Amino acid sequence: MADDYRDDVGHTAEDFARISLAAQMRRGMHLLVGREPSVDDMTALASALEGHFDDLEATAPRIRGTSAWQGPEAISPPSDGEAFADSLDRPVSGSGNPFSIPMEMYRDGDAVVSTVTLDAGFEGAPGRSHGGFVSAIFDDLLGSLPMLQNKIAFTGSLTINYVAPSPVFEPVTYRGWVDRVERKKIFVVGEAHHGDTLVTSATGIFIDATEMMAALYGA
Numbered sequence: 193m194a195d196d197y198r199d200d201v202g203h204t205a206e207d208f209a210r211i212s213l214a215a216q217m218r219r220g221m222h223l224l225v226g227r228e229p230s231v232d233d234m235t236a237l238a239s240a241l242e243g244h245f246d247d248l249e250a251t252a253p254r255i256r257g258t259s260a261w262q263g264p265e266a267i268s269p270p271s272d273g274e275a276f277a278d279s280l281d282r283p284v285s286g287s288g289n290p291f292s293i294p295m296e297m298y299r300d301g302d303a304v305v306s307t308v309t310l311d312a313g314f315e316g317a318p319g320r321s322h323g324g325f326v327s328a329i330f331d332d333l334l335g336s337l338p339m340l341q342n343k344i345a346f347t348g349s350l351t352i353n354y355v356a357p358s359p360v361f362e363p364v365t366y367r368g369w370v371d372r373v374e375r376k377k378i379f380v381v382g383e384a385h386h387g388d389t390l391v392t393s394a395t396g397i398f399i400d401a402t403e404m405m406a407a408l409y410g411a
């Protein structure tokens with residue numbers, strides 16, 4: 193089954209087509225890792241995909257432009273309980289990127305929350321998610337927190353503490369919040385729970401880049 197995605201965030205028909213294709217590519221990745229197809233089936237599928245991807249490669253290169261910077265007042269944080277905006281191309285949480293981890297982030301007061309179920313392609317040790325993907329989830333989750341203060345910030349440091357095994361195929365809830373702000377440094381904290389069990393915690397420092405963005409792109 194393809195990944196679910198929101199249809200109320202202003203995406204175009206092209207966006208939805210990209211999201212749908214990325215979801216099927218992501219699905220295929222997990223099925224290849226998590227199933228036992230025959231050699232003939234894999235060979236036939238690879239041949240079919242090669243033809244489709246040759247056609248895709250023949251299309252015009254895509255230029256991923258950025259919207260003109262309109263200053264911090266243009267940042268629109270979600271209301272309490274609402275989802276953060278979907279950024280299609282993000283390699284961790286972008287719904288239009290086949291490399292991404294299907295996750296939606298929601299505002300919970302001054303915190304951000306996401307419940308994530310990792311599939312077969314993210315398995316490290318048997319039954320456990322690979323720690324690098326857990327770290328990537330925290331990076332995106334905690335990186336969304338400055339938006340609640342109408343800021344843009346980049347990761348300065350991120351420390352992950354693997355407290356207990358984080359499972360695949362089962363939901364894990366990630367939560368992050370701002371601990372304090374010191375000038376341009378935004379200190380953040382995060383936790384991930386599988387049920388009532390704390391499986392991972394995180395601390396990080398994000399660097400406020402709002403003024404830098406204004407200088408680079410014009411406010």
